[in-house]
Amino acid sequence: MALHGSAVESADRYDRTRALNAFRFGDRAFYWTTRISAMLVLMLLGGIIISLVVGSWPAIVEYGSGFLTTQRWAPSAEPPVLGALSPVYGTVLTSVIAMMIAVPVGIGIAVFLTELCPLWARRPIGMAIELLAGIPSIIYGMWGFFILGPILANTVQPFFIDLFEGVPVLGAIFGGPPSYLSLFNASLILGIMVLPFITAISRDVFATVPPVLKEAAYGVGCTTWEVVWHVVLPYTRVGVIGGAMLALGRALGETMAVTFIIGNSFRISPSIFAPGTTISAAIASEFAESDGLHQSSLMLLGLLLFVLTFFVLAAARLLLLRLEKKAGK
Known part of the structure; x- marks a missing residue:
């Protein structure tokens, strides 16, 4: 009987340990999923900003701050005048x-x-x-x-x-x-x-x-x-x-x-x-x-x-x- 009781207690401890490990795994998975999702949003935002800056860099170099103060928009002019x-x-x-x-x-x-x-x-x-x-x-x-x-x-x-x-x-x-x-x-x-x-x-x-x-x-x-x-x-x-x-x-x-x-x-x-x-x-x-x-x-x-x-x-x-x-x- 004592042996049987010890086996039951060991099985209960094993089940509790396995359940706790499953909960911990679920918590870690949830934590990393939400963290990766938040990081992904920031990466997408950063990627958009970088793409816009890279694409607009030639215009920034060409016009500088005058781009904000120029009203004329003539892309067909030589050279182009864009504001x-x-x-x-x-x-x-x-x-x-x-x-x-x-x-x-x-x-x-x-x-x-x-x-x-x-x-x-x-x-x-x-x-x-x-x-x-x-x-x-x-x-x-x-x-x-x-x-x-x-x-x-x-x-x-x-x-x-x-x-x-x-x-x-x-x-x-x-x-x-x-x-x-x-x-x-x-x-x-x-x-x-x-x-x-x-x-x-x-x-x-x-x-x-x-x-x-x-x-x-x-x-x-x-x-x-x-x-x-x-x-x-x-x-x-x-x-x-x-x-x-x-x-x-x-x-x-x-x-x-x-x-x-x-x-x-x-x-x-x-x-x-x-x-x-x-x-x-x-x-x-x-x-x-x-x-x-x-x-x-x-x-x-x-x-x-x-x-x-x-x-x-x-x-x-x-x-x-x-x-x-x-x-x-």
Whole structure:
């Protein structure tokens, strides 16, 4: 019996040891899998940066810092004269206008869905907004070119041109003539495209507000507007800003829809109704037929877009950290 008991104890110890070894192996495998995945992402990011730098190096050597301050884009000239000022200007301007349109509308829709909309209509409206995010960008571009562009050129743009004619500054910003292809048209398309991101994220973070906070505000006589302004938005400002920055990153890099409707003109005009171009649109429209210094300059534009997006996202992250720190105090 003693021998039999010892054999059973030995078998139990063996089973426990084998189980512990299996757990340790699973932990090590999980640890190295996640670590390799993180390293792979960093390697891919580094590879992209190196490829852009190597491809754009001839243009960097040729133009230097003047590449950022030159407006003219003449790849067929001898020697080629290539400058990034116009694409950078168009990229920043269209993204800013798009965010000015999309942020108030997106937050307004999110407030309506969470605070005012009847329960039976919340799900259909929310699904309709989310479906906008699934529409391919080329469809937005075609719709903007064939439908939205003519409507804006025949109705909206003439109204603003006549309204601000002769007004200092505003007369130049909203100057004519009307055009189917313009910076404003591209900005409006971008605003529609990033609207689902802002709405979805804002709606989700608004839903995290504790009901007791809103009920307390209503209990002391606050209106719906006061509850939203003084309770909901302060409680969720970090998430709302994060959603807006995510949408801004999408707007900065959007290509096909903008290429269809912006006009692809390498010229800076004070009017938002004039044709223009963006970094991504310039690369998409010319890269296939480029070579030599022209192609290197387009690669440099891609590097500039990468750096611009990185700084925007980094600034957003720093802003969110400051808000979180301030809230913690």
